[in-house]
Amino acid sequence: MSEDVMFKGSRVGLQLILNETADFGNIRDQLKKKLESALNFFSEGTIIKVAANRLTKEQEAELSLLFKRYGITLQAVDFSLQKSISRKQEEIEAEIPGIRETTIINKTVRGGQEIICNGSIVIQGNVNPGAKIIAGGNIDIQGVCRGIVHAGAFGDSNAFVIADHMMAMQIRIAELVARAPDHIEKTKCTERAFIRDAMIVIEPVHRLGAG
CATH class of the missing domain: 2.160.20.70 (Pectate Lyase C-like)
Known part of the structure; x- marks a missing residue:
């Protein structure tokens, strides 16, 4: 199964990157697994940002409830540019100084x-x-x-x-x-x-x- 979700540190803070073509059900299921595997990583009150134009209001509300169970706040932000998590894009990002703290x-x-x-x-x-x-x-x-x-x-x-x-x-x-x-x-x-x-x-x- 391909990776449709990824958490990344960036200049705007901790960011949730979503595959633009992924089915929402797959995104939700993968998020559940990642949050379970990272229980000791996030501190209480952590804010994770996601591109506002990636989710519908209903999807945003559903994911917000999911994150809330782990003490995390999901914040929709109007990014000027949303990054893809495809392998090619990851290789490009790795070559740009400062893209990852x-x-x-x-x-x-x-x-x-x-x-x-x-x-x-x-x-x-x-x-x-x-x-x-x-x-x-x-x-x-x-x-x-x-x-x-x-x-x-x-x-x-x-x-x-x-x-x-x-x-x-x-x-x-x-x-x-x-x-x-x-x-x-x-x-x-x-x-x-x-x-x-x-x-x-x-x-x-x-x-x-x-x-």
Whole structure:
């Protein structure tokens, strides 16, 4: 089933992107699943914006009630340009600087700590065992990753995880999960985890500016 709904961090805040050609029933059903899977992501009183011209008044009212069950307010906004969530559009957006907000953490994330961001996250340090990183966008760990990482937490299957030393206990991208083997050796190069053919794959990658 194709992705008809997506949550994205943008300059206007947290935004609900809807496939313009999708059936409303599919949109509603996918939203229910995404909200259930993101119970620990949203804080009480979160406001999510949606293009006012995408929904009828009846559809907007129905989705507002659905969001309200999770303590979220759905706000219809007259955007000058509504973005499609097709794969091609996602690739274009990824190349535009500033289209997705990025949070930078310049310290090690210790076990038991949890960092959640609706955009992308850069960790300038290690992610220790027991730590959890959840991002609506990409995750970049400039150190050793031994915790749990979840990129594309709202269904962005184009998201990725990159780490100088990828030793994560669990890697999640969108709705896919990859668990680490019992014994992990420290990697010797930077690696990137991403989705290919409906599977999470990990490949070596060269950072720009790296020696």
